Amino acid sequence: xxxxxxxxxxxxxxxxxxxxxxxxFAYDRGGAVHxxxxxxxxxxxxxxxGEVEDGRLRCPWHGNSVRLDRLCARAAAxxxxxxxxxxxxxxxxxxxxxxxxxxxxxxxxxxxxxx
Amino acid sequence: xxxxxxRHDESVTPLVVDFVGNSAYRPHATPYIxxxxxxxxxxxxxxxxVDWRSPLTEDGFxxxxxxxxxxxxxxxxxxxxxxxxxxxxxxxxxxxxxxxDPAARVLADRIRPTAERFALGFxxxxxxxNGHWDEAETLAHLEATIDEATNADFPVQDAIExxxxxxxxxxxxxxxxxxxGLTEATAMSQNLxxxxxxxxxxLFKIFIDEFGYGVFAAKHSTLFTDLxxxxxxQTRAHHYWFFYLPSSMAVNNYFYRVxxxxxxxxxxxxxxxxxxxxxxxWFARLTTSMxxxxxxxxxxxxCDEHAHIxxxxxxxxxxxxxxxxxxxxxxxxxxxLIRGVEEIRLLSSLAxxxxxxxxxxxxxxxxxxxxxxxxxxxxxxxIRELGPTVPFETEVADAxxxxxxxxxxxxxxxxxxxxxxTLAAGEGVGVPKGRLYGLSADAxxxxxxxxxx
Numbered sequence: 001x002x003x004x005x006x007x008x009x010x011x012x013x014x015x016x017x018x019x020x021x022x023x024x025f026a027y028d029r030g031g032a033v034h035x036x037x038x039x040x041x042x043x044x045x046x047x048x049x050g051e052v053e054d055g056r057l058r059c060p061w062h063g064n065s066v067r068l069d070r071l072c073a074r075a076a077a078x079x080x081x082x083x084x085x086x087x088x089x090x091x092x093x094x095x096x097x098x099x100x101x102x103x104x105x106x107x108x109x110x111x112x113x114x115x
Numbered sequence: 116x117x118x119x120x121x122r123h124d125e126s127v128t129p130l131v132v133d134f135v136g137n138s139a140y141r142p143h144a145t146p147y148i149x150x151x152x153x154x155x156x157x158x159x160x161x162x163x164x165v166d167w168r169s170p171l172t173e174d175g176f177x178x179x180x181x182x183x184x185x186x187x188x189x190x191x192x193x194x195x196x197x198x199x200x201x202x203x204x205x206x207x208x209x210x211x212x213x214x215x216d217p218a219a220r221v222l223a224d225r226i227r228p229t230a231e232r233f234a235l236g237f238x239x240x241x242x243x244x245n246g247h248w249d250e251a252e253t254l255a256h257l258e259a260t261i262d263e264a265t266n267a268d269f270p271v272q273d274a275i276e277x278x279x280x281x282x283x284x285x286x287x288x289x290x291x292x293x294x295x296g297l298t299e300a301t302a303m304s305q306n307l308x309x310x311x312x313x314x315x316x317x318l319f320k321i322f323i324d325e326f327g328y329g330v331f332a333a334k335h336s337t338l339f340t341d342l343x344x345x346x347x348x349q350t351r352a353h354h355y356w357f358f359y360l361p362s363s364m365a366v367n368n369y370f371y372r373v374x375x376x377x378x379x380x381x382x383x384x385x386x387x388x389x390x391x392x393x394x395x396x397w398f399a400r401l402t403t404s405m406x407x408x409x410x411x412x413x414x415x416x417x418c419d420e421h422a423h424i425x426x427x428x429x430x431x432x433x434x435x436x437x438x439x440x441x442x443x444x445x446x447x448x449x450x451x452l453i454r455g456v457e458e459i460r461l462l463s464s465l466a467x468x469x470x471x472x473x474x475x476x477x478x479x480x481x482x483x484x485x486x487x488x489x490x491x492x493x494x495x496x497x498i499r500e501l502g503p504t505v506p507f508e509t510e511v512a513d514a515x516x517x518x519x520x521x522x523x524x525x526x527x528x529x530x531x532x533x534x535x536x537t538l539a540a541g542e543g544v545g546v547p548k549g550r551l552y553g554l555s556a557d558a559x560x561x562x563x564x565x566x567x568x
Contacts, residue, residue, distance in 0.1 A: 002251045006259065032245045072245065077252035077449075079457060080243035086259075088252035 003091035004077070007105045009035075011085045016048070016110040019089055020103040023048070024076065025112045026085065029068060034075040035087040040064060047071075048112045057114055127167050127229045131187065134222040135159045139214040140190065142506030146528055146553060151207055152198035152352045153214035155190050158508055162187060170233045173241045177362060177469045177549045179511040184234040185364035189294075191223040191230065192371035196301050201351055231372050234365060242457045248449035253441045256453055257388070257433060260460065264393040271467055272404040274474050281408045283533040284474045286348055290355040290531035291363040291470060295370075296339035296417070297352045300325035305374035306383065312443070317435040318384075321391070321428050338417035342405075345414035348532060357509040358531035360473060360551055362466035369462055373455065381440065381448045385455025388437045390463075392429030398422040469549070476550050478527055478536050483519035483543040484565075496565035501525060501556035509553035512546040515567040519543035523560025528553040 007017050009026060011033055017024040023038040025048035038048040045061030052058075056065040077088040091102050134140075140157040148154050162183050171181050194214055200207055213219070271288060278284035289296075303322055309315070327333030340350035349355070373379030373386065398421035405413045441449040501523070509528070518527065520542055526535035527544055529552045538544060540560075545567060546552050554562060 002249065004251050004255050006255055031240070032243050034245050073247065075246040077248040077256070077453075078243070078245040079256060079453060080245060081241065081457065081461070086256070087246075088248075088255055 004088040005091050005102050005105055007087050007089060007107055009085040009087065009107055011080075011083050013083075014107050014109055015112050016108050017087065017089065018106045018108065020092060022089075022092070024087070024089060025110075025114065027068075027072070027075075027112075027114060029072055032072075033078060033080050033085050034072040035078050035085070035089070036071055036075045041066070048110070048114050050114045052114055060113075127226050128163055128165070130222055130226050131165075131167075131230075132159060132163050134187075134191075134219060134226055135162055137213050137216065137219050139210050142508075144504065144506060146357055146507050146555060147349070147354055148351075148356050149354065150200055150202060150351045151210060152200060153207065153210035155186070155193075155353060155356055156506070156508070157186060157190065158183070161508075161510075165233075167229050167233050170236045173237050173465075176237065176365070176465050177360075177472075177511065179513050181234065181361035181365065182509075182511045182551070184230055185361050185368055186359075187226070188230050188234055188368045188371075189364055191227050192368065192375065193298070194219065194223060195375075196298065198352065227375070231368075235369060235372060238458045238461065242454060242461055244450045244454045244457065248441075248446050248453060250438060250442045250449070253449045253453060254438060257392075257437070257456060260389065260456055261392045261429070261433075264389070264460070265396050269397065269400045270471060272400045274471050276404055276407055278474055279477050280533065282346075283530055285405065285408050286346065286532040287358070287474060287530045288470065289343060289346075289348060290358050291360060291466075292339070293343070293353070293355060294359055294363055294367040296342075297336055297350075299335040299339065302370035302374045302383070303387065305371075306380065314436050314440055314443075317431060317439075321431060321436075324424050324428065335417065335420065338414075338420055341414045342417040345412060346409050355531040357507065357528075357553055358551070360466070360469050361511060362462070362469035366459070366462050366466050369459065379451075379455075381444075381451025382455035382458065384432070384437055384440060385452035385457075386459035387455075388429075388432035388452075389456045389459055391425050391432040394421050394425040395423070395429065398425065472547075472549060473529070473551060476529065476547060478529055478544045478546070478552075480536060480538050480542045480544055483521075483541050483563075484517050484567075494566060496563050499554070499562050499564060500559070501554055501562060502559040503557055505556075507553060507555050509551055511551050512548055515548050516546040517543055517563075517565050517567045518546060518552075518554065519563045519565070521561040521563055523556055523558055525560050525562055526555045526557075528555065 005019060011026055015026045024035050025038050027034050027036055038046050040047055040059040042062055042064045045059040047057060047059060049060045050057050055068050057068055057071060058065040079086045135157045139153045140155060143156040165180055165183055204211055275281055275284040275288055300322055306318060325335050331337055343350045373383040398418040402415045402418040405415050437452055441452055520538045520540050522540050525538045528535045
C-alpha cells in the first residue's frame with residue numbers, strides 16, 4: 001500500500017503546501033477545494049501561476065494547457081468541511097534499505113494565480 | 116429528476132397531504148402512543164405549509180421544519196419494515212392495513228426523494244470529499260478520524276450526570292436511542308441481499324451479532340427493551356413518538372436513506388464502520404453513567420454488549436469490509452466510504468448539540484407576559500385553545516418563544532418522561548429557540564404563543 005502525508009489547511013487563508021521540493025496549491029472548483037500538484041507534465045512549470053480559461057489551466061512557461069476536471073480528478077485526496085481542509089499528499093519514494101521519511105509539510109499562503 | 120419522474124423542485128405538498136391522510140397518521144389525543152406500532156401522528160396542516168423546494172440548511176437543521184420532515188421520512192421508511200404489536204394484532208387490524216396500504220407505499224416512494232433532499236440534502240454542501248482517494252488515503256483518514264472520536268470527551272454522558280434531574284435526563288437520552296434501539300440493524304438488513312462478494316459475508320457476521328445469533332433474548336433490540344424496562348420506561352415502538360428530537364430522527368433516517376438508495380451503499384458502509392469503531396468506549400462510559408444514576412437495578416447489558424462486541428465490529432467493519440471495498444472498487448467507492456464517515460460524524464455532532472441543549476433546558480413558570488413584551492417584528496401572537504379533545508402535538512420553537520396561559524391550566528411537556536410543568540392562568544414560560552415542547556390541558560384552556568422580545 002502506498003504511503004501518504006496528511007496535511008490540514010485553513011482555507012482560504014492557507015492555499016499552499018510545500019513538502020520538500022514538491023509544491024501543491026488549493027483550487028476552488030465550484031465550491032469544492034482541490035489540492036493540486038503545481039508541476040506541469042511538460043517541463044515541470046509552476047501550474048499555480050497559470051491562468052484558467054474555458055475550463056483549462058494554462059502553464060505560464062510554455063503555454064501547455066490541461067483540462068481542470070482531469071486535473072481535479074487526479075488531485076490529492078481531500079476532505080473539506082467549511083474552512084477545514086484535510087489533504088493526503090503522496091509520500092516521496094523511499095530510499096532502498098532506509099526507513100521511509102518525508103520532509104515535514106509546510107502549509108502557507110502564497111501567490112496563486114490559478115483561480 | 117428522480118427515478119420516479121418527479122423533479123426536485125416540484126412541490127410534493129399534494130402528495131404529502133394525501134400520505135398524511137392515512138388513518139395510521141391521524142391526530143392523537145395524549146402525549147404517548149400505547150402499544151400500537153402503526154400509530155405515528157403527522158400534523159397535516161403543518162406539513163402542508165412546508166415549502167419542500169427550500170431544503171434545510173445546516174444552520175436550520177434544528178427547526179420545526181426539520182421535525183416535521185424527519186417524522187414524515189421516518190414513516191416513509193418504516194412503513195417498509197415489519198412491525199407487529201407485542202400483544203397481538205387483535206383490535207389493530209385496521210391500523211395494520213392502513214400502515215401497509217399499497218397505495219400509501221406508492222405515495223411514500225413518490226415523496227421520498229424530495230423529502231430526503233429536503234431533510235438531509237445539506238450534507239452534500241457541508242461535507243465535501245474531493246480528489247483521488249485510494250486505499251492508503253482512505254485508511255489514513257479513517258484511522259485519524261477514529262482516533263479523534265475515541266479520544267474525545269463524552270459530553271452527553273457528562274451532561275446527564277450533571278443535569279438538575281439526572282434520571283429524567285438519562286431517560287430522555289434513552290428515548291432518543293429508542294429510535295434505533297427498538298429496530299436495531301433494520302437498515303443494515305437492507306444490504307444483506309444481492310451479491311457483492313466476500314464483503315457481503317463480512318457484513319452478515321456483524322448482522323448476526325446484532326440479532327443475537329437468532330436467540331431473541333440476546334437480540335440487541337431485546338437488550339435495549341430490557342434496559343428501558345429496568346428503569347421503568349415503556350418499551351413499545353414508538354411510545355415516545357412525540358419526544359424524538361429532529362436531529363435524532365435525522366441520524367436514523369440517514370441510515371435508511373443510504374440503504375434504500377443502492378448508490379448509497381459505500382456511504383452506508385463508511386457511516387456504519389465509523390459508529391461501530393467508536394461505539395465501544397461510548398457505551399462503556401454510558402454504563403458508568405447508568406450505574407451512577409440508577410444504581411444496581413439498571414440492566415446495562417445493552418451497553419455492556421456494545422462496549423464489548425463493537426471492539427470486534429469496529430475492526431471487522433474497517434479491515435474486513437471497508438478497506439477491502441476501497442481496494443476492490445477503487446476511488447469512487449473510496450470517496451463514498453469517506454463521505455459516509457464524515458456525514459455521520461457531522462450528523463452525530465449536530466444531534467449531540469441538539470440533545471445537550473434540550474437537556475440543559477429546565478422550564479420554570481413565571482408571571483404571564485404582557486402584550487408589550489412581544490417582539491413587534493415577529494409573527495402575530497397565536498391564540499390556542501386547548502382541552503381534552505384537542506390532539507396533542509410537539510413542535511420545535513423556531514425563535515425564543517413565550518407561552519402564556521390566559522385561562523385554565525396547561526401542561527408543558529419537554530421530555531419523554533417525568534411530570535410536565537403545570538401552568539395556571541396568569542403564568543407563562545419561555546421556550547428557547549430550537550427546543551422541543553408540547554402543550555396539553557385536561558380541561559378547556561387558552562394560551563398565547565408569541566415570539567419573545
